[in-house]
Amino acid sequence: MINDKIKGTVAGILIGTTLSCGLAFAKNGIETIQAEYSDIKIYMDGVLLSPKDVNGNTVEPFIYNGTTYLPVRAVGEAVGKQVSWDGATSSVYLGERPGQVTYLTDVMDAFTSNYYEKYTTENGKSFNMGGTKYTNGFVLEYEGSEAVFNLNGNYRTITFDMGHVDGSDNYDAGIQIFIDDRLVEEYVAGYDDIPQKITIPVNNGLKIKFSVVREGDYYFTGEVGFGNIVLR
Numbered sequence: 001m002i003n004d005k006i007k008g009t010v011a012g013i014l015i016g017t018t019l020s021c022g023l024a025f026a027k028n029g030i031e032t033i034q035a036e037y038s039d040i041k042i043y044m045d046g047v048l049l050s051p052k053d054v055n056g057n058t059v060e061p062f063i064y065n066g067t068t069y070l071p072v073r074a075v076g077e078a079v080g081k082q083v084s085w086d087g088a089t090s091s092v093y094l095g096e097r098p099g100q101v102t103y104l105t106d107v108m109d110a111f112t113s114n115y116y117e118k119y120t121t122e123n124g125k126s127f128n129m130g131g132t133k134y135t136n137g138f139v140l141e142y143e144g145s146e147a148v149f150n151l152n153g154n155y156r157t158i159t160f161d162m163g164h165v166d167g168s169d170n171y172d173a174g175i176q177i178f179i180d181d182r183l184v185e186e187y188v189a190g191y192d193d194i195p196q197k198i199t200i201p202v203n204n205g206l207k208i209k210f211s212v213v214r215e216g217d218y219y220f221t222g223e224v225g226f227g228n229i230v231l232r
Contacts, residue, residue, distance in 0.1 A: 036063040042070060044078045051075070103136050104158070104229040108149055110138070115145035127225050129163035130194040134227035139165055141223045143173075146211040151231075153204045160229040162187065163195030168223035174215035175224060179205040188215055189224045202231075 040061040042049040051059045051074030059071040076083040076094045084093045105120050117139045119125050126135045137160065138147060162175065168191075175187040177200060185200055202208065212224055 033064050035069075038063065040068060042075065042078075049074065049078050102231045104149065104160075104231055105136055105138060107231070110147040111150055112148040113146060115141040116147045117141070127223075127227075128166040129161065129225045129227060131166065132161075132195065132227075134161070134225060137161075137225060137227035137229055139223050139225045140210060140212045141168075143212055143214045146209060148207055148209045150207050151202060151205055153206050155202045155231045156204065157199055157232045158202050158208065158229060159197070159199040159232070161195040161225075161227040162189060162198055163193060163225055163227075164189045164191045165223035165225045171222050172215040173222055173224050174213040176211045176213055178209040178211070179203070180207060181209075189222075191222055195225075195227070 037060055040063070042051060042061065051061070051071045053059050053071070053073065059074060061068055061070045063069070072092055072094070073083045085091075086093065103120075105118055109118060110116055117125075119127060119135060119137050119139070121135050124135075126133050127137070127139055128134070140147060164173065170191045172191055173189045175185075175189055176183055177185045177187075179200075179202060185198075187196065187198070189196075210226060
């Protein structure tokens, strides 16, 4: 109803806590505009959203010159995109920034695991595969070891190097990878093979499991490394 509309004044582009979108023209400075608030609702796949800023405050969409402006952060996060602001370039990013790399072990840890060791650039530890040093990733030891990560439906693909860890037992290891409890890939990490570069479609799955299994007639498998695990 037009009578229910409330007109207010909005100074400039609301950046930081609101990150409003739609102001696509290139302009600097502050402009006073007459914005129209009319209890605009946002639905995502039929579900009503409650837009919040980074402080948890409700952010209301508004209309200006016939265009409806929505809070970027709330809408971006609703569709599974990380939202960030670069003050140096006055840019809003949805998802990855150009050149940005998201390593799995930098943003999460396994919520279920056994015989698992995590390596990050911060903890200063490393492991070698095929003579190459890795400072980011994880190692699974022995048959039956596994690591399960909560991806929360936020990623499309996962890419990593996989191989036998240098200096561990000289036995091949079988690798199984599950997305949402469904086996999607199987590999063999030969003790004298160079690391394999692997990319797996995650398709916004909720969780991923890496598991080491026996390969051939040998009980031992040695240690298997997963290095430079990039999420996209």
